Amino acid sequence: MAFSTDSLTFTADGLIPAIAQDAASGEILMMAWMNAESVERTLETGRVTYWSRSRQAFWVKGESSGHVQELVDLRVDCDRDCLLVLVRQTGPACHTNRRSCFYTAIRDGQEVELMEPEV
Amino acid sequence: MAFSTDSLTFTADGLIPAIAQDAASGEILMMAWMNAESVERTLETGRVTYWSRSRQAFWVKGESSGHVQELVDLRVDCDRDCLLVLVRQTGPACHTNRRSCFYTAIRDGQEVELMEPEV
Numbered sequence: 168m169a170f171s172t173d174s175l176t177f178t179a180d181g182l183i184p185a186i187a188q189d190a191a192s193g194e195i196l197m198m199a200w201m202n203a204e205s206v207e208r209t210l211e212t213g214r215v216t217y218w219s220r221s222r223q224a225f226w227v228k229g230e231s232s233g234h235v236q237e238l239v240d241l242r243v244d245c246d247r248d249c250l251l252v253l254v255r256q257t258g259p260a261c262h263t264n265r266r267s268c269f270y271t272a273i274r275d276g277q278e279v280e281l282m283e284p285e286v
Numbered sequence: 287m288a289f290s291t292d293s294l295t296f297t298a299d300g301l302i303p304a305i306a307q308d309a310a311s312g313e314i315l316m317m318a319w320m321n322a323e324s325v326e327r328t329l330e331t332g333r334v335t336y337w338s339r340s341r342q343a344f345w346v347k348g349e350s351s352g353h354v355q356e357l358v359d360l361r362v363d364c365d366r367d368c369l370l371v372l373v374r375q376t377g378p379a380c381h382t383n384r385r386s387c388f389y390t391a392i393r394d395g396q397e398v399e400l401m402e403p404e405v
Contacts, residue, residue, distance in 0.1 A: 170392045179365050188306055188312060193312025195305060198368040210392060242400075243389040245380050249317040251388045268363040269370045273289045275328065281361075 172203040176248040179222070181219060183250055186259065190239035190253040196260035197268040201250065204239075213238045215252055236271035242259075259285045291322040294366040295299035301337060302369055304355075304381065309358035309372040316387040318345070320369065325360075332357045334371055353377035378404045 177183050177188035182200040190198055192281055199217040201209070208216040215236035219226040229235030236254040243250060261268040272279045301319040308315055318336040320328070322372040324344055327335040334355035336368050338345040342348030355373040362369060383403035391398045 168397045170395055172399050184303055184317065186316060187315065195370055197315070198303065198305065199345065204314060206331065210395075218289070239394045242388040243390045243397075245384075245389070246319065247380055249387075251314055263364055265364075267366075268365070269361040270364070271362045273360045273362065276289055276329075278287045278289050278362075 172206050174247055175203070175206070175243070175250075177203065180220075182220070183248060185215075185217065185250040185252055185255075187215065187236060187252050187254050189256055191255070191256055194267055195269055196236075196254070196256055196266070199228075206210065206250070209238055209252070210241060229257060232258070232262075234260065236260070291325050293366055294322070294325070295365065296322065296361070296367075298340075300354060301339070304334075304336065304369040304371055306334065306355060306371050306373050306375075308375055309377060310374070313386055315355075315373070315375055315385070318347075325369070328371070329356055334373055348376060348390055351377070351381075352377065355379070 174257045175183055184198055185201045186198050187196040202218045205216045205218045211267055214227045215238055217226040240253040259266050265282045267284050270282040272281055294302055300321050303317055304320045305317050306315045321337045324335045324337045334347045334357055336345040354376050358374055359372040378385050384401045388402040391400055
């Protein structure tokens with residue numbers, strides 16, 4: 168069946184959450200948002216392209232930092248209201264220079280930092 | 287540092303997205319939503335507990351199906367507006383009886399089904 172972004176369910180703001188996973192290691196890198204056109208741009212260019220809610224602009228991941236995400240596979244969930252992008256990540260994914268944004272664990276009521284910023 | 291759900295950023299509806307990942311295989315199983323109390327219940331009970339937006343009720347994953355998610359680790363992202371739960375998943379995570387909700391890939395403009403329902 169041909170894919171169309173018309174089949175996706177977007178929020179009232181026209182957005183859909185996209186989870187980025189390292190295609191090689193399986194590590195979850197980050198979660199950000201896409202609109203219909205950023206899904207299309209991601210599929211067309213192979214460069215993962217989010218929608219920045221703060222800047223209200225397309226956000227080609229790594230465009231300024233060089234920490235690009237090359238698309239390996241794009242997946243849609245059963246409800247069609249969430250995307251999973253498997254990527255080849257160059258450098259750290261997080262703006263804190265950590266590999267993943269999910270570097271804080273909650274264990275026995277305490278916050279535990281799992282990763283250092285890369286240098 | 288002691289963890290408090292007060293440090294999380296919730297949507298206007300009081301919700302935060304939670305990504306469930308199989309702790310052993312690294313597979314992404316599903317994405318659902320939590321409110322502050324479901325985060326607390328998940329940490330206290332070790333049973334992953336979402337907030338069902340359709341039913342407007344707590345949703346102890348697997349309570350009716352038996353396909354429970356036992357919490358292995360809970361992580362918060364840098365912006366504190368997304369959670370990652372690493373789980374031990376009993377049975378399929380998806381309501382379609384597939385292991386993961388992300389069973390549809392988009393390849394060359396076509397939808398490709400990656401998983402069959404388990405029996």
